[in-house]
Amino acid sequence: MDGGSAPPAATRHSTRVSVQDVNPPESPTIVHAEIAVEPGSGRECLLARDQDGRDLAFVFELESDAPGVSLVDPALWRHAARAPEDSPERFDAVSEPRADEWLPSIVAHPVGAEWLRHVEERNPAAYHSWFAQTQYESGGEEGAG
Numbered sequence: 001m002d003g004g005s006a007p008p009a010a011t012r013h014s015t016r017v018s019v020q021d022v023n024p025p026e027s028p029t030i031v032h033a034e035i036a037v038e039p040g041s042g043r044e045c046l047l048a049r050d051q052d053g054r055d056l057a058f059v060f061e062l063e064s065d066a067p068g069v070s071l072v073d074p075a076l077w078r079h080a081a082r083a084p085e086d087s088p089e090r091f092d093a094v095s096e097p098r099a100d101e102w103l104p105s106i107v108a109h110p111v112g113a114e115w116l117r118h119v120e121e122r123n124p125a126a127y128h129s130w131f132a133q134t135q136y137e138s139g140g141e142e143g144a145g
Contacts, residue, residue: 027104028052033111035118038081045077046106046115058099058106060119060126067126069103071096 033048046058057074061067063085072080072093080093106112120127 027102027108030056030105030109030112033109033115035111035115038078040082043081044115044118045072045074045081046112047074048106048109048112050105056102058102058112058115060116060123060130061097062123062126066098066130067123068130069099069106070094071099071102 029051030048031051033046036045036047037043038045043059048056048058050056055074057072057077059070059072059077059081061070073095076089076093080087080089083089106116116127
């Protein structure tokens with residue numbers, strides 16, 4: 001092994017980018033995040049804290065007809081993660097079923113971006129359905145207006 005050679009390009013870092021540099025000013029900044037896995041179900045949850053000190057938990061809803069990011073109660077999620085998709089426990093754990101406005105904040109944080117990559121790798125069809133936002137193409141909910 002040549003001791004004078006540079007590390008592979010994939011491991012070199014020339015600059016560090018702050019979360020504040022890439023997070024849009026109108027989006028809350030996530031200052032801390034970690035990925036938690038519920039052992040019984042294997043479901044991942046993004047646990048985060050925003051700049052105001054609020055503890056948040058995000059899950060990616062996979063089985064519904066409208067997959068996407070949901071904001072959930074961190075305490076209720078642990079129990080609800082093991083429950084069937086249409087159970088009262090799952091509904092009670094959801095604080096905000098379509099938390100798409102948090103996407104810039106999630107993507108701007110390296111752990112949030114990693115969490116979304118995991119979702120895409122494990123469930124590409126659900127991820128791409130959500131990312132394409134096809135449920136919004138018809139102009140909103142049927143019968144609204």
